[in-house]
Amino acid sequence: MTELLAAILSTGAKYLVLGLAFSMVYFATKTYNLILGASFVVGALAVFGVSTFLNGPSPANLVAAILISAAAGGAMLALPERFLLRFLTIQRADGLLTLLATFAVYLIVENAAQIGLRSQIVYYGWLPVSVAQRYMGLAFTHVQLIMILFAAASIIMWEAFWRSAAGLRARMVGDDYVLAVIVGVNADKTISQVSLIAGALMGVAGFVAGATSGVDATMGFPALFPAIVVAIVAARPRAFALITAAISLAAIETVVVATVGQQWQSTFAYAILALALIADRLRRKSQQN
Amino acid sequence: MEYVLFVAILLAITASIAGSLNLSMGLGGIPLLGHFAFPLVGAYVIALSSARLGLPSLLGLCLAPWVGALAAILFLWPCSNLNPERVALATIAIALLMQSVLDNWTQVTNGPYGIDNVPSLAFGGSPLTNNAIAAFTYALLTILGLNRIRHSQFGRLLTAHRDNPLLLAFWGRRSSVLVSRAVLLSAAWAAIGGALYATFIGYVSPNSYTFNSLLLVVVMVFLGGRGTLWGPALGATVVTLLFEMMRFLGLPSSISAQIQLILCGIILLALVVVRPHGILGRRLQS
Numbered sequence: 130m131t132e133l134l135a136a137i138l139s140t141g142a143k144y145l146v147l148g149l150a151f152s153m154v155y156f157a158t159k160t161y162n163l164i165l166g167a168s169f170v171v172g173a174l175a176v177f178g179v180s181t182f183l184n185g186p187s188p189a190n191l192v193a194a195i196l197i198s199a200a201a202g203g204a205m206l207a208l209p210e211r212f213l214l215r216f217l218t219i220q221r222a223d224g225l226l227t228l229l230a231t232f233a234v235y236l237i238v239e240n241a242a243q244i245g246l247r248s249q250i251v252y253y254g255w256l257p258v259s260v261a262q263r264y265m266g267l268a269f270t271h272v273q274l275i276m277i278l279f280a281a282a283s284i285i286m287w288e289a290f291w292r293s294a295a296g297l298r299a300r301m302v303g304d305d306y307v308l309a310v311i312v313g314v315n316a317d318k319t320i321s322q323v324s325l326i327a328g329a330l331m332g333v334a335g336f337v338a339g340a341t342s343g344v345d346a347t348m349g350f351p352a353l354f355p356a357i358v359v360a361i362v363a364a365r366p367r368a369f370a371l372i373t374a375a376i377s378l379a380a381i382e383t384v385v386v387a388t389v390g391q392q393w394q395s396t397f398a399y400a401i402l403a404l405a406l407i408a409d410r411l412r413r414k415s416q417q418n
Numbered sequence: 419m420e421y422v423l424f425v426a427i428l429l430a431i432t433a434s435i436a437g438s439l440n441l442s443m444g445l446g447g448i449p450l451l452g453h454f455a456f457p458l459v460g461a462y463v464i465a466l467s468s469a470r471l472g473l474p475s476l477l478g479l480c481l482a483p484w485v486g487a488l489a490a491i492l493f494l495w496p497c498s499n500l501n502p503e504r505v506a507l508a509t510i511a512i513a514l515l516m517q518s519v520l521d522n523w524t525q526v527t528n529g530p531y532g533i534d535n536v537p538s539l540a541f542g543g544s545p546l547t548n549n550a551i552a553a554f555t556y557a558l559l560t561i562l563g564l565n566r567i568r569h570s571q572f573g574r575l576l577t578a579h580r581d582n583p584l585l586l587a588f589w590g591r592r593s594s595v596l597v598s599r600a601v602l603l604s605a606a607w608a609a610i611g612g613a614l615y616a617t618f619i620g621y622v623s624p625n626s627y628t629f630n631s632l633l634l635v636v637v638m639v640f641l642g643g644r645g646t647l648w649g650p651a652l653g654a655t656v657v658t659l660l661f662e663m664m665r666f667l668g669l670p671s672s673i674s675a676q677i678q679l680i681l682c683g684i685i686l687l688a689l690v691v692v693r694p695h696g697i698l699g700r701r702l703q704s
Contacts, residue, residue: 161503224503225449230690237683240676392522399515406508410500
């Protein structure tokens with residue numbers, strides 16, 4: 130039971146970080162930006178870079194790798210936003226074209242990374258998975274502790290952003306783009322800022338995932354599923370709503386996987402995404418009525 | 419000669435599957451990105467019925483569209499009620515769910531190892547000739563069927579739904595009925611393609627049709643022109659020939675699949691930016 134609770138907390142922490150990054154872009158632009166998956170992969174590649182070119186994880190190398198993953202993740206999201214998605218917005222491209230464009234960018238990055246990694250899952254074993262500490266009767270491994278601490282730091286940063294003037298502008302742009310522009314908000318700049326921060330967060334999330342579970346070029350797309358679910362279920366940019374959504378998703382998933390077996394985990398993830406999209410529509414419909 | 423015929427059969431099957439996606443996505447404007455589940459279902463129907471149960475392949479081929487349409491029922495509610503991006507995501511999720519079930523239900527589907535020794539269609543000739551006849555007939559029927567649908571009342575209403583759903587509602591037409599018919603028809607037709615592919619290759623696994631294969635089909639539809647009659651066939655020809663030519667470049671086999679997908683991504687990006695209506699399509703008024 131205690132292992133189950135620890136697993137729920139750490140999985141919830143992971144989903145929370147992914148959900149925070151995705152929800153920033155989702156609530157500011159109202160689009161499903163799949164390039165976030167590429168930011169995640171690029172961040173994870175920083176682990177590969179540190180191990181290959183910087184002779185392993187010394188403290189200085191780790192700090193350098195985190196900064197590189199944040200910068201690369203941010204650039205990975207902000208550059209396509211500036212040069213591709215903004216162009217599509219001006220062209221009044223429909224939502225499907227935008228979604229396909231973001232997927233095409235993700236696909237290019239993923240396959241380029243696969244060529245770089247020679248299609249291997251690379252595990253460096255940077256962190257031991259043995260039991261590290263016990264808190265309130267729960268046994269946490271190093272990996273779980275790192276994930277929870279990272280999620281706590283992320284939520285503080287995320288909350289600070291949404292409460293800042295930049296966050297207020299992002300909310301205005303997300304709520305009504307035209308009105309935000311009329312009242313003098315530089316909407317394009319705001320969306321670029323949001324993309325940069327969300328990409329950086331996703332990049333560091335990728336780095337943490339890569340350092341703890343191994344680097345795999347295809348890890349970006351599966352990471353998007355819980356991120357989308359958390360953002361949709363939370364329905365608004367509020368920290369409490371996102372935390373509740375992430376922990377609930379992790380709890381349901383952990384219990385289901387413990388009951389029916391690990392091999393059904395991905396099946397469950399797809400089912401939850403489809404159900405979340407359908408339930409969200411039903412909720413909106415009932416609100417309209 | 420056999421190589422050319424092999425490529426031509428694959429091209430005919432892929433172009434027809436692209437044609438079935440064109441019916442829902444091109445004519446109807448329904449972003450059915452979970453479409454790759456239908457060829458997979460069709461392939462499994464014929465593999466299970468003929469390789470496992472020992473039924474004639476032709477019977478499996480006849481069953482495939484019905485089971486494909488049955489599987490499409492899962493997609494109907496999202497397609498009729500969600501906005502385009504959500505339809506795309508929800509249908510991808512449902513299709514991946516179905517693929518994941520095929521992957522894990524090892525007692526029936528043999529899991530990731532798939533089902534081999536799927537018998538070829540038997541008309542009396544050699545297996546290659548039989549497959550060629552079946553694939554070319556399928557491609558011809560796709561073109562004729564799409565042409566008929568485009569000029570029918572159903573096709574015109576479907577196009578109206580794509581271009582202006584509000585106007586359609588104003589006329590008193592129910593979009594959900596049109597969308598459902600288009601999705602079911604598209605699914606049934608794609609399932610036949612999957613079944614033909616399985617009998618041609620003789621093997622099916624959950625990875626026979628993946629999300630990446632769908633992307634290839636989407637590129638074909640977009641390249642040729644969404645909603646056009648010959649667009650998917652043209653797109654399929656260009657993409658297939660491009661990929662076949664890449665075989666002669668001497669790329670290492672370990673990275674050729676990745677290079678193909680990168681190329682797909684670049685083509686899709688270029689299309690979205692430069693020519694979203696494709697080669698044969700006309701620009702739609704926004």
